[in-house]
Amino acid sequence: MLQNPPRASIIEDLEDLYENAPCGYLSLDPSGRIFKVNKTLCNWVGYAPEHLVGKRLGDLLNIAGRMFYETHIAPLLRMQGFFNEVALDLVAQNGERLPVIANAAERRAADGSVISTRITLLKAADRRRYEQGLLNARDQSRSSEAVARAILKDERETSQLREQFIAVLGHDLRNPLASISAGARILLRRTEDEAEVRVLDMMQTTVTRMSGLIDNVLDLARGRLGGGISLGRDADLPLQPVLAQVVDELRTTMPDRVIERDFRIIDPVDCDRSRIGQMVSNLLGNALTHGAADKPVRIGASTANGMFELWVANSGEPIPDAVMAHLFQPFFRGEVRASLQGLGLGLYIAFQIAEAHDGTLTVASTAEETRFTFRMPLR
Template identity: 60%
Template structure:
């Protein structure tokens, strides 16, 4: 049978051990705590336990630990800092129990203490990391809000600018029409025609800027749905206009719209104009541009195709972004908003605009669901 030396077990336990009188004075300190603190046992015995605590530890012990020990007889795993002989704090975790007689009168308080320097350091690192994460999150939220506010202000400015440009342009257009009635020479007629073309181009650019602002401000492009209005005449009118504007190009139109389409015809005409204009600009001049529209089952489909060089993959990923012009030459007209606006019109109709491009053909396809009324 193993002989146990209880004195050695207590004196050299892997934890500090203290016994206090009911009044809080130290009656016993084991060798372990004495070694940790740097005080000899006789320097501690007879003195108040709270006298060896930091100021914060003393307040915490007197206001929390001691009252709870009186009420419930024990208190577990509380943090407390002992001041060592060299004045440095010794961070500890303690368990305390109060021993009482049969009548409930306090006889002594026993504390077991373990060093918690590494644990406290780890806890503090966790707290710092959590605070850093919260600070980063708050910073990200502030930056996001600032970017949102800046973006909204910028796009509101674009919208206001677009509206303000309409008034002087309307005056110029009215003046050109008045001058057109009084032309006398062929040169004057050519100048007036050039001015009218320029006014129309400026009006188109302003419309594009306003559509950009509507799309980017969050509300999206507005629609005026007209379920009863035939769509084919609108699309054919766009094709005819583009044929007149590009007399050297062949534009073939194939329409098979047998069911009503609940849409904004003017907006779909605008989309078609942008897609065909893009095909004329970037497609092969010796091959026709093909426009096709049809209703089938529950879907309306409109596509525009052209021959020519395929669109590079790097450009495919950005085609529907505003102001993207690919490899367009500086002399080509436009702001690079046509495909972006076309995609926003598709989105407003609950549809989708997609693109495919090979060495044989580049095709933009718009599909949207037909209304149940159809």
């Protein structure tokens, strides 16, 4: 007569099935951070489970996958609660790319709030073989110097065309994005239903994030195409209200965080107020993301001795020297400082804005404080 196995044995079997499954499993908390991951995925990427806990899925992706996830997959997941059969490339600890197919589903509470997100990852071996075939074909074609020169020329032209496409696409995205924002505001004024208000607030937050991503991508394209960051300087208009508005917007977006400000701008500042506001938004967003959650983020601005100085500081772990050397490069995000969201362009754009104003943007990081400081001549 067959007997039911003991409960402890069933639990042990289920745990083994999860940990050693032929696919990777990970779970994200409501903020998008990994809180559980199985051994299979850890073995694939070469990290211990404790190294992955607290990170975001984007931290395991290459640049292209990170951009695709932030601009397409994450918004889709928030809107419908799942996505299926999405091709992504993980980056293992040794730097190798691991092609996978991802499926995800959110677990939500009765009020619609996200409890967790479950993601399954399957190895895409056929894709890896296809990519290897392309690499072999490229190596064979480069056996001739004439062919190699032709390929190099074509790659340069393709790169320029790609950046022009990014610039055009960014401009074309503004109008529909503005229409979505305007429509959401109109609907928000006409409804008092809490569920509808939450959805409309989520839409507005997504529009704001997407607008920032478009701005950063456009600025990156301009810089790479040789035009640089454009400025519209005006010393007659006050700068302090712009800085205060940026602080208030971020306080609204992250009500649980404390932002302390100290503005002492007594002289006119010959600058592009919109660009300075963009710089402040990027620096404050970076500080809120990487700073200690239980400590305030501080911002100050002042004029003295013919110079304008602006600084943003946060408490928390210091930036490692290896990360510091690449901090202002595009698409770079330090391993221990995963961005809350975005493509790793914020600090790069802030640095470009500083240079466009004939100023400097520097960073100093200790165990007590990390501080970014922007200085420029008043005229």
